[in-house]
Amino acid sequence: MDVLIQTLVAGVLIGGIYCLIGIGMSLIMGVMGIINLAHGQLMMVAMYITFVLSSYMDIDPYLSLIVAMPALFLLGCFLQKYLLNPLMKIDSILPENQVLMTVGIGMVIAEICRFIFTSDYKTVQTSYGGEAFFIGNISFNVPMCIAFIFAVVITLVLFWFLAKTDIGRSIRATAQDKEAATLMGVNSTRITIITFGIGSALVASAGSLLIPIFYLFPDIGGPFTLKAFVICILGGLGSTVGAIFGGLTLGIAESLGATYIGMGYKEMVGFVIFIIALVFLPGGLVGIKRLIKS
């Protein structure tokens, strides 16, 4: 029984971070229809920023969120404005050009970081890094719990932003129907830029929260981009609420898979869920809700 509870706890805690990674991508996918294959690399940039702030200025990784998030917001806006938006005007055979462009962008970003920081593994040591508290026999890792709380807070702020502010509503409108939104006076170009920026900022927060628990190297992005997809598809594209369910589901499923099937198969759990969701749940978990309602 303890094994099961510990597994679930581990799954939920990591699920919190996964949510942040997933929500960012879900927004981008929902509004622009772009699959951002550079998502993991953006997270990596934020982690390097956190690392630099921590090593050279002794700034706590959680505080560095204040720097990393806006920095990645600006980077995201820049990428969208100069590299991705222009693609929409180009006439080419394959509509997937935007996706492939993100592949190229991801590679360039990773190589720039490798050039600056080398391939060495970097870590951020904090005093509470390896600490855990116990409830009964169940161990709770402190940094992960803090990360989870931050994830909840950031998600709530995002929801407020999307629901209550003008820009937020414009984003949701563009995600629902770009043409109608434009007709209603929304500057969709500007919105796409802002959305990519916000998506980048969100994944940046995930990175800063992750680095005390994990470690950093230039190739860290890839696997997380893949996880982001699984979460988005699982949750339902463009749905931020769905991404939350997706993140938690992935975290728990990976954990259960690791315990009961075997750690070697942990990564496969994600992919299998991915394919099942793609094929059988086209609307994602949120789609199920709609199905039940109807």
Add this chain to the structure above:
Amino acid sequence: MRALKTLMVFLFSVTLCLTFGVSSSMAADSVKVGIVLPLTGAQAKFGEVEKLSFDLALEEINAAGGINGKKLELLIEDDTGRPEVGRSVVEKLITKDKVVMLGGGYSSSVTYAVAGVCQQQEIPFLVNTGSADKITTSGWDWIYRLNPPASHYADAVESLLVSTIKPESVAILYENSLFGTSGATAFEETCNKLGIKVLLKEGYEHGGIDYKPVLTQIKRLNPDIIYMVSYIMDASLLMKQSREMKLTPKMFIGGAAGFTLPEFVENAGKASDNVISATLWHQILPFPGAMDYYKKFLSKYDRDTEYHGAEAYAACYVIADALKRAKSFSNTDIKKALSETDMMTVFGPVKFGTWGKMINQNKADTYVVQWIDGELELIWPEKASTKKFQYPVDWLKVWGY
């Protein structure tokens, strides 16, 4: 069609260029040896340490007169971690640069590719890190290996288990790479031989964030010892998370690699204390020059070195020694000289022989080290030890609970 025409013209000019080729300068009074290492890609960190070690050894060798007066030249090339690139590298080194022999060989998959070519072209290749057993069990007589194969990394642990720890059960956790899998399988066989029950043997994909699920299972099974074959970062996370879970077997044993590197203690902190591991080399070993090498490297490059670096440094000296003794620089003479190698290096004594199914394998000893107060101390075999083996261990106390 225009595209075809262009393609044809392009191919033509490329062919012309390549036929007459840009050949590298050939200094008549230097001996060229090709070194294949991963300088980019995921293994770049280790490739870099080895390159720097080769550079260090090269300087010293040439300062001391080189190869009987001739300068030794090392052509260190990047295999990027991919076997087909490794193959390009060795083809280039052999046919274009006309090296007399090869060295290096970090990842086993690349080493296979390079060794295959060397065997075919009959050029000697001294492997110093690639640990797959098959490198020396495939009957490739032009391939020599300095380092022990992965399955023998933990030989020293065996005697320690029998004499001191005497466990009855074990849980084996390993990275499901070639290195991890062979190490784990070899240890499982050792345990079966010694009558230790293997309660769990599980592979994981490296780069994992959370090992709590499997550690919880292990905690429930309560083995006497936990044996882990991991690279650096996984090793740190495993120990950190074991500490977080208050998982307390009689002893944690690492199967070399991750558990002996300086990054392990840097990242695992308190959780690294009193953990033991098999190791191939440590600067405190009583080999002439071992500590000197360590100190020289540290002062010259301002970073730590570890067993990969020592392998490279020693390999350079073995190469130089063989070249000095070889009657000529023909492949057969160098091969003969390598076979007759019998010298001491910072990595230990080097002599290539037939050992079980292996040929041209150096029988390197392995040792057991323990992290004591943040320093890696040699604890086994006892006669070579620098500190006494701390055992039994009150883990909760060591971990600060």
Add this chain to the structure above:
Amino acid sequence: MKKNLTLTILVIVCLIFPLVVRSDYYQHLAIIALIWVIIGSSWNLLAGYTGQVSFGHAMFFGVGAYTAGIIATKLGISPWWGMMFGGIAAMLVGLFVGWVCFRLRGPYFALATLAGGEIFRLIATNWESLTDGMVGILIIQSFRSKLPYYYIVLLLAFACVYAIYRIMKSKWGYYFVSIREDQDASESLGINTVLYKNVSLLVSSFFTGMAGAFYMNYMAFIDPEVVFSLHYISIMAILVGIVGGVGTIMGPAVGAIIMVGVQETFRSSFFGLAPSWISQGHAMAFGLLVVFVIMFLANGVVGDWSKIKRYVFRIKPSSVS
């Protein structure tokens, strides 16, 4: 007439290449480039012509490679049989992938194939009794010289490109392009889109599988990370197609030569002429190349050749004969 002449010259150059350029090193690079011609062209058939962008071509490559390897090690017969069986095994995988993934459109299909490639890699890693996991499969090379290998892969490349050429000239070709342009419209015109998508996939996976089996025979060693690699096989296939030109016959071939050439040029520090730190830059070069090509040469070197002529060679359209 002119077209046939250039084609003939091209074929002759390819045939005499290893006899003229005797260096093992360049022959090796040529063989690797030819392998990519096959993989790139196969990918292009499915993605460039039929519009189904696969991010998981490593699946077919790896299955082909492992079929050859398993045949050799477990059944003891020559791995060259794997060329045929590898192609067939890859086709079977293709059928399964088609069944699961073709109900998905565009980017979803891409992601599903990406996941597929990773799933196969993980299966190959964990199903140790069949594949020996990460220990990999090591066989003995059949030939000492590279010439037989070169001609075999050249033949395969010719066959692949020619087959695609003939297919695209036939009715199938029209169906593929029509599916790419608008799948629903095609369906309403009476084109059995499910059938033709699968046909395209079968041909694509067959040749890629054969390329994989060839790789096993030539390199003599494979392991899951090498042949099922997302980055080095699947994404490389896409880059080869994009840089060369999607939706063109010779595009992937040109792309293969460019990509292999760029990689080796950088890795060897421009063949020894540039400072050594530049060898670290090949991955960066790829990334920049992709960004550049997608921005300015969306149809690849071959597809946008007229554009290149205009800007690089300053040849105005009117002066082109």
